[in-house]
Amino acid sequence: MPGWVADAIWWQVYPLGFTGAERSAVDEVHHRLPHLERWLDHLLELGCNGLALGPVFASSTHGYDTVDHFRIDPRLGDEADFDALVAAAHARGVRVLLDGVFNHVGRRHPAFRALAEQGPSAPTADWFRPRWPERWEPGVEPEVDVFEGHDILVELDHSSEAVVDLVTRVMVHWLDRGADGWRLDAAYAVPPEFWARVLPAVRAAHPDAYVVGEVIHGDYARAVAVGGLDAVTQYELWQAVWHGIEERNLFELAWSLKRHAVFLESFVPWTFVGNHDVTRIASVLSDERHLPHAHVVLFTLGGTPAVWSGDEHAFRGVKADRAGGDDAVRPPFPPDPSGLSPLGLPTFHLHQELIGLRRRHPWLHTAAPEQVHVANEQLVYAVAGRGERLLVALNLADAPCRLPAPGVRGVLAGTADTGRDVVDLPPHGWAVLAS
Template identity: 80%
Template structure:
């Protein structure tokens, strides 16, 4: 993993929705310069304490960005190459790294490679890019059957055993790293054979050894996928699920179990950690009790991982993901022209993010710190993290009453609220208020 990732904390954005772009591609020849909108938010990112901008798709597509039609062209709804170059330059001037979103599992049906297949049939030079099923009576201008991504007919899957696809993805990744990008998120990496990444990434890393590559993986054997694919990390959906669901259901045994799993993952790689992103219901909407939002954030910023904040979560935006056409709209709203347009109602949540990001920055060893369980009950959890000769304790209480929980070695309260003392047995413990939490020296 590149050295700089140790200190990376990402602010994740879906550019098309963030900038209020049209829901479908513009007519040929039209152009909108919307990427400067994002430049006006770079100082907000820094004020939050982040130093990385993780962009969703910025390449030409038919609709939401994940139906790519040209990997080498900026989507005209966002601007052109000069606009992306300017965003990269403005970010780098501020010390902000930029991650691009690579949609390499599938393409949109309007991609020239697939259009060539429709027009020319088996003789198309790109026919081996796809897994095709030819009807016996095929005629030019008729699309053959093709494997598609998770039932989405508009997303035609690439054939990752094809040398031409290996070459395409290698060229795309290298091209944009050459232009100044700092790394890639590999969309739907769970649907791509790890052997494909093992063929692509050595050539990419030979030219850009400091590029960071994280794969989107939901289920499966995370360490194996990282090792066999040669990735730096994968998305830690197991922990995301346990954080929101364990807190929402007041079942911290679920979270405690996932933290043990997370500690195991940290022995082989450092996962991408999050409590929200562009594909899931916002954390403020996942939790039935708003008083428990700090608990979720305390976990995110105190366990090992490379944390990412989904844009808007730092202001307690709400939005529910729905499994229908347009079901992402509520979690991907357009943003004001600049941060001055944000409601002041989100200021306390922004301040909480800043507090916890600041704590993490003062303890940079947390990047690889594995959590160890100290105490667990349905509504209480205490865990420890250690590194660089230091130790922190994190104590969570979801109950409607104050509680005392074991916390051996607990010292000063660094964030949240707690009273530290010894119980009748002489052992260290902390008292947490109802719905309280705390991070303490240990």
């Protein structure tokens, strides 16, 4: 993993939604990427130093149905706008991560359209897994595999050398243009052996590039080891954080922390409590007093944390399983941060406090949690590194509680009273303790 990633904390953005872009492709270029430039200082004020972008390449609708990997989506701007955004970010010391949709392309991608126009002799026929009719005629599309039932998302054939070459060229092209790394969309649907064929050439050209795969389920460690990735997304932890807190069943979270510690032995996961594909954490937790607990866990565990834009202001949004069901979690943002409601400031200041604490303890990037105490509504775990040790104590109950805190020396964040090897938390309280 590139050394700079140890200090990375990402602010993740879905540009098409963030900038209020049209829902479908346009011919005229709309210069919306400068909208994101006006938020770079907000990212820094929060304490982040990375901008993780959702899809920015030409597509037909939501960005994940790419039609040209080498062109900025006209709804967002052009290549000059991209260059300006990267330059503005780098001038502030902010890294830029791109979203690579390489499991599939949009049905309107020229490479796929060529199949209907030219049939089995199309030069891009080996990009896909077509099933041709017995008697093909011009204008007839073959049957193909699509991604998770979405007809507009045509899956690529990852055994094809042409697809290996395409993805390699795309990744290197935008790294050459100034990007610092890639999030590999739907990496769980791509054989990890494919990444092992692509990434050596990418790393030869850009050894400092960071590559993280979106892996929801499956063998995380194998995806990293076989694919040659730096990390994968830690969905197991995300599930345990929101569900364990919402159900007041911290045994679930404690079990996941043990799993997380095992992952940290071989790689540093991408950690989060919200992203563009899930209901916002402030909506999924019915008791808003427990929102801080989720963020405390995120920023006190080993991992490379990412803040889903808006979560730092307690945005609400429920994902629905229907067309347009992601809109609520991918809303337009004001022209600049001055347009944010002051109602979100307490959550913003909480993020600043927790990210500041993490910055003062940079060893947290690889710190594996060790369970100290667990009950349905209480949890204490320890993290240690570089001769330091912290305790994290959580209370979801309506009553105050006294919890074991071996070696506690003081309160670094949150509200608590400490005694000899114990900590007293108020109802629904939390604390990060020196130990």
